Amino acid sequence: MEALARIRLDGQGLVREVEAEASLGFRAAGVPCAHLVQGKDPFGRPLCARCPALRELKRGAYRASTPLVVNGRRLRCQAYREGEGFLVELYPERTKGPDLLREASYLTQHLLRHPEAFAQGVQDFLRALREALAMEAAELFLADPEGRHLFLTAYDGPHREAFLERPWFALGEGYPGIVALRREPLFTHALEQDPRYLRERVKALGYRTYVCFPLELPHGLIGVLNLASRDPEADHGAVLEALGHLGPLLAATLYTVLTRLGEAGLEPLGTALRRGQATEATERFLAEVRRFSQATGARIVGRGGRRAELGWLPPCGMRDCPAWRGQVVGLKTSLPDCPEAEGRPRICLPLWAHGEVVAVGTLFHARPPKPPTAPAAPVLWLSRLAVPLLFPKEAEGKEAPELEVYALGGFRVRYRGRELGPRDFGRRGAYQLFKFLLANKDRAIYLEELAETFFPELPPERARQEVYTLVYRLRKTLPGIVEREGAYYRLHLPEKRFLDFEHFEALMRRADLEEGLSAFKTLREALELYKGPLFGDDPYGEWAEAERAYLQERALSGLLRLGELAEALGYREAAEEAYARALRLEPFLEEARARLLALRG
Incomplete structure (x- = not known):
């Protein structure tokens, strides 16, 4: 339904632009939104002066809404963050639910600008999802980068404590784990009779309809989205159709935001490591983890005993913690308890690099988040690019690989x-x-x-x-x-x-952190490994297409950067060869063609 009024505000809440039905009488600009709308609550008291929607937006939400009365008409105010300002829309009180693709678009813009608001933004989106699909509960499970566990990252709806009974699942376990493994939606209208659903308190509350949907990308699964209702007649077909349209966009948004978080932390980390300041690099990493997770304290311990802490944490030796064996554990968080921990709640995460656990990280919150596992998966995604640099694999000597x-x-x-x-x-x-x-x-x-x-x-x-x-x-x-x-x-x-493709990717990541001659040398070393497409002897193997395309894209971007660096360093022939090779890989790459023509005059 078209909005009755659309009002754009600046960052201070002053009206910049108004589009409204003539019957509302909204014409002024440059005044506070409250002066323009002059809405009241259902009891006739002024509401806009203490606008709950703008209050939520200024606290970090990307969307907020409130009912109000304007000139005797019962309306709903729906507000969004929009760039540096806000968008306020007024609708009739009884109108259909929000446009989910539009909601996903606003969520994406918001999280790219304010990644620290990840948890709040996702929960706000789940609320819009419930409203649009007429379901009672919505929850998002995110997968860790290793693809071993699923963590409850956000929840919206009643009966929160029942849904927190089990906030994590291994792959293949419970509804989320089954869907993550099979990559296919799963639904039921008889939840109480399904032994695959493992949260008994949810069943006891009378929930009957449950829809579980995989959030999948070409190269893997990022998470699972669940919706629940106590109505056994809830229309699962409409839910699945909506999620079929929405799922790819939401999956791409989550992956992009989480990956950019990891990439954003690499620059200061790389600067410190290039200077040989490993301790400073570790402290910068912990500061980023603590800021993003809103933790009271964060700790990281390497296998060799290297240890760093930031903020206040309960003491823990972390010698026999199951996290060293790849398990995610905690204390009083509904995760499996670590036998070594005692005292106050915390989460311990295995940090992977080179195919093994190289360190264990601990997050402590004086006021545990809800759900308590909310920061687990995002922090693991935040860590996945930094940890291999902080804990490089020790040299194997001259012994040949197995x-x-x-x-x-x-x-x-x-x-x-x-x-x-x-x-x-x-x-x-x-x-x-x-x-x-x-x-x-x-x-x-x-x-x-x-x-x-x-x-x-x-x-x-x-x-x-x-x-x-x-x-x-x-x-x-x-x-x-x-x-x-x-x-x-x-x-x-x-x-x-x-593995040549594994080593190629490691060198490309190292080159991303380097500059000048150092980056030039690392890129040449990496690109010498790239002899052609992945499994070039099997070019029609569709099962390798996603990874093949990704590695070729990395090679192309590497060749363009190699050419730029060669030009800057005065290596004209090396620059020409880099651009020519890029064109052999992708004949229609206009950027490489233009640079090669410019070099050849």
Whole structure:
């Protein structure tokens, strides 16, 4: 429905622009919004002078609303943050719910400007989602970057404590874990009879309809969105249709904001590390974590005993904490309790780099957030780019890696010094399976996904048996390379390994933090590894397309930057070669063509 009035305000709340029905009589500009609207509450008392909507926006919300009466008409005031100012809209009291795509757009703009308001912004969006879809409860679970756990990050609705009964799930566990694993929506109208749903207090409150939807990107899953209602007749079809349109945009927003958080922290971190100031770099990282999570104190402890703290935290030795084994634990937070901790609530997070836990981080809140796991996943995303720099892998000496994989431009495998071909895997399908797992090395693969990918023409049971055979052959050739965890498989790479695409990405990230000659050298080293597209011997393998496109985009951006650096350093021939190579990879890359023509006169 079209708004009856649309009023744009500056950052001080003064009217800049007014569009309104003539019957409302709104014409003034340059005055406070309260003077223009002069709304009252249902009891006839002045409301706009103490406007609850603007109050919420000034506290950090991206949206807020309130009922009011204007000239005897019962209306609803809906307000948004818009750039440096605000947008106020007036609607009839009884109108349809908010436009969800518009809400997602405002959320995106808000979080990109104010990432520290992540928790509040997401909760406000969940409230709009409930209103639009006529559901009682909405919750967002975010996945950690390693794809092992899902954390309840935001909740809106009644009966909060019941939904907080279980604020985290492992992959494949409970409704969120099942949806994250299968990447397919799940719904029910008989929640009380479904043993897969693990929060008994929610069932006891009479919730019947539950819709669980994956938030997926081409390269992985960022989270799961859930909606619940006590109405067994709630229209799940309308909910799924709306989430089908909204899901990709919301997933992209969450991923972009969380990734930009990590990238924003790299610049000061990289500056300190280049100066050899590892302690200062660690303290800057902790300051960013503490600011973003609103924690009273933050601590990080490395495997070698290196330790840093910021703010006040309860004491803890952190020697035998299960977080060292990759578990997320806490104390009085509904997470699994750490046996080493005592006293006040906290969360301990495993910090991963190079395929292993290299440090453990602790967050302490004097007033625990609700949900208590709200900062867990965002902090892990914030940490994922910084931790490998803070805790670089120790040199392995001259000992050859156990496993070597060259997948850029072709595919070659060496295991314990011996080169392996398709015949060494017993069946060519096992060779292909290894490629597929490498392309998805950071996530668990559901058995059914493998069956559908490799044997789409076979009946399901026969396809599963064929997958078992391929896994057996692969394990026989590369012992221990595949782990089975319940209904899914995960690639288990040896610690002493060399994957050319993994090393390429590590060097590109290092170059992102460097400048001048140092960046030039690192980029050349990285781009020497890029012999061509990922699995170039299998160009039609759709299962590798997302990772293949990502690595090529990294190579193209690296070649353009290499050319710029070469020009600045006076290496004309190196600049020409970089631009020419970029054009060989992408013939229609106009930026490279223009620079090459400029160099050649």
